[in-house]
Amino acid sequence: MLKGVSIRVTGKVQGVWFRRSTQLKARQLDLKGWVQNEPDGSVLMEAFGYAENLQKLLEWCHHGPEHAIVEEVVHRQIPFREHPGFDIIRS
Numbered sequence: 465m466l467k468g469v470s471i472r473v474t475g476k477v478q479g480v481w482f483r484r485s486t487q488l489k490a491r492q493l494d495l496k497g498w499v500q501n502e503p504d505g506s507v508l509m510e511a512f513g514y515a516e517n518l519q520k521l522l523e524w525c526h527h528g529p530e531h532a533i534v535e536e537v538v539h540r541q542i543p544f545r546e547h548p549g550f551d552i553i554r555s
Contacts, residue, residue, distance in 0.1 A: 468497075468542040469518050473525050474506045475535035482507050483552045485529035486521075490550040493517040500553035512544055 473482070478501050486499045486509060495517055499509035511521055525537045 465515060466544045467515050467518060468512045468544045469539050470542050471509050471522060471525055471539045472506050473534055473537050476533035477507045477528060478505055480531040481529050482532050487550050487552055489524050490521060493520055495521060496547035496550055498551045498553050501555045512547055
């Protein structure tokens with residue numbers, strides 16, 4: 465079943481290739497959606513796809529790329545929406 469999830473990651477997650485690494489991981493998992501830096505220093509994303517792949521992305525977010533220091537991952541279910549790919553939104 466196709467689902468959606470909104471994920472906010474806090475910690476040292478900007479300036480460490482978190483968005484690009486998220487994009488690569490999401491594409492590997494065949495997920496669609498987007499990721500962006502937030503003004504408060506967090507990273508926010510919405511991802512859409514199969515539940516088991518969303519769970520794998522969520523688990524990956526708890527450590528992120530090599531130089532990230534993840535402090536907290538907050539997520540919530542959102543309605544599934546079609547999206548053409550997995551994009552980095554430039555802020």
